[in-house]
Amino acid sequence: MWQSVSGLLTDPERLRVGLEELIAQEQSTLHGDPRKQTEALANMLENVVSKRRRYQDMAAEGLIGFDELRSRLAELDDVRRTTEQELESLRRRGDRIAELEHDGIIMEQYAGLVPTELKTLAPQERHRVYRLLRLQVIPGQDGNVEMSGVIGAADSICQSQTTSG
Secondary structure, three states: OHHHHHHHHOOHHHHHHHHHHHHHHHHOOOOOOHHHHHHHHHHHHHHHHHHHHHHHHHHHOOOOOHHHHHHHHHHHHHHHHHHHHHHHHHHHHHHHHHHHHHHHHHHHHHHOOOHHHHHOOOHHHHHHHHHHOOOEEEEOOOOEEEEEOOOOEOOEOOOOEEEEO
16 A cells, blocks of 8 residues: 555655645635635624624513514524534635645655655654545455545546555
């Protein structure tokens, strides 16, 4: 398995293309400008807090009953939960893109090693490379191994390959 991975690392262009395509794929899940989306969602949360306070004031002044207050507060809680979930999702996607970009910088360092240096990497360093490549290995009953992850070629970011065990 390491032989296949080190072969990939000696082809930095293939590795770079795979990482770029993975980052582009992750960015495609974002719709519009993430900063503007975050700002809009934060404004929605502020509006929810403000409305909640106004409804409570209305109930305190006897302008609405407690049943209506409970109903309106429940609606606002639903909006708040949904908005917070969207904010968290947006944050996770942004974190994932930043992580991929950082991993790309590290992979370039490994890709800069000559083949003889790759052979001398300690097991924990090899494991780190596997994690950076998001390498998944599925052993087959026939003795072959299927590998997938950031091992892309120009036309595929998750190209699988089969090697004899």
